[in-house]
Amino acid sequence: MADILVVEDMVEIGEMLHDFLAAEGYDVYHAASGEEALEIYASEGAKLLILDIMLPGIDGFSLCKRIRQNANTPIIIISARTNKDDKLNGLILGADDYIEKPFDIDLLIAKIHGIMKRRYATDEIIDGDIRLDKNSRKVYLKGEEVAMRAKEFDLLLYMMENKGKALKKEDLFNKIWGFESDSEPQTLNVHIKYLRDKLEEDSKKPVHIQTVWGIGYRYE
Amino acid sequence: MADILVVEDMVEIGEMLHDFLAAEGYDVYHAASGEEALEIYASEGAKLLILDIMLPGIDGFSLCKRIRQNANTPIIIISARTNKDDKLNGLILGADDYIEKPFDIDLLIAKIHGIMKRRYATDEIIDGDIRLDKNSRKVYLKGEEVAMRAKEFDLLLYMMENKGKALKKEDLFNKIWGFESDSEPQTLNVHIKYLRDKLEEDSKKPVHIQTVWGIGYRYE
DNA sequence: GATTGCGGTCACATCATTTTACAGTTTTTT
């Protein structure tokens, strides 16, 4: 899922927004029309929409309404229009905020940070059955808490943060145990086993923590 | 008593406000008319009113007046009108703030936080059986006062303010004892034990102050 | 000047975690 979907038909503005937001660390998609926006939203999803009201084809209001119909994705509306009706309309339709063109990029970024924090303030990583809470250092499997020891937690966290990547044993070891550690690399195996015992249905046929033969392990 | 009573005849705006404020952790009631507002206010009470001036039936001004007659409940007035009379009127009638439609939800939330903090600065943290009063530095367990020494109090306060988080021993120590302190980190253990002795039914099986092995402690 | 109590330290018991060693198993290579 993308972080932010910018819907803006004026290419320069769209690109500028993209650059600024990407610089803030967000994963940004850019749609130049309502149709394209719906397409991207359907295929990629988005955590936040930045929406220009005046669009060719499907206009911003309709788009806002349609997206709000089946998801409560937060929306920030941008518009050059100045009459009050738009503002009201936008807010009533469920937009979380309204900003006028020409807009202050810092204000927009501040608003985005605010919304993202309010809505997605989660130090959680969720993946299927498994939920990991960085704050409390608790891990849940199908809603049930699974007690994790410090190293197990760190290892799982690192693997989930790098979901899908094949991680070299050496790298994993350095990440969790630190460079200076003079423990045997064998230790890693044992901890992988512990994790599998706790998280896999059948630890003989691991689904989440897979072995990449000759390399290391991969979480998926 | 409810935290906030929203008086707004436009259902969409009322609901939107409700959702946002509830997300901020407030207990929100919503009245769609002046009459309903008075009813809810009489039966439930409220710490803060958010009041749309333009209402069917009893209008906002009258409502404001009537509520201010026998209570100094803070009131934030919302209005689409822009002429100055309203603002003056509203403020004279005792409203604590005035905000124009279309309003910036972040601004409104900021104002609410401010008023709540100024007016109802409780200086209390309540969590289940345990109540902690920052002002008097007293702690109550099931209503009974439990004598706490300075360091114990500071430690408990910090842990309760970070409820649910796994707090590193090092961080805890720096917070309570300060960076320069050259006391032994072991001291922390001892104080944790003191707290458990005072607060836990069975200090062998702590419910509130949990050990996070290899990391530190967690209050929950 | 004696008393009291808090905050800190220490030593040791206890316990959870991590490591190790080694045997067993699977996979890959020859």
Add this chain to the structure above:
DNA sequence: AAAAAACTGTAAAATGATGTGACCGCAATC
């Protein structure tokens, strides 16, 4: 198919963190 390499399982040992009670010194209080 046999050999080699890589991985897994297991239990015991080592390590290190935590819990606990006793004790000490200082400062406030009487």
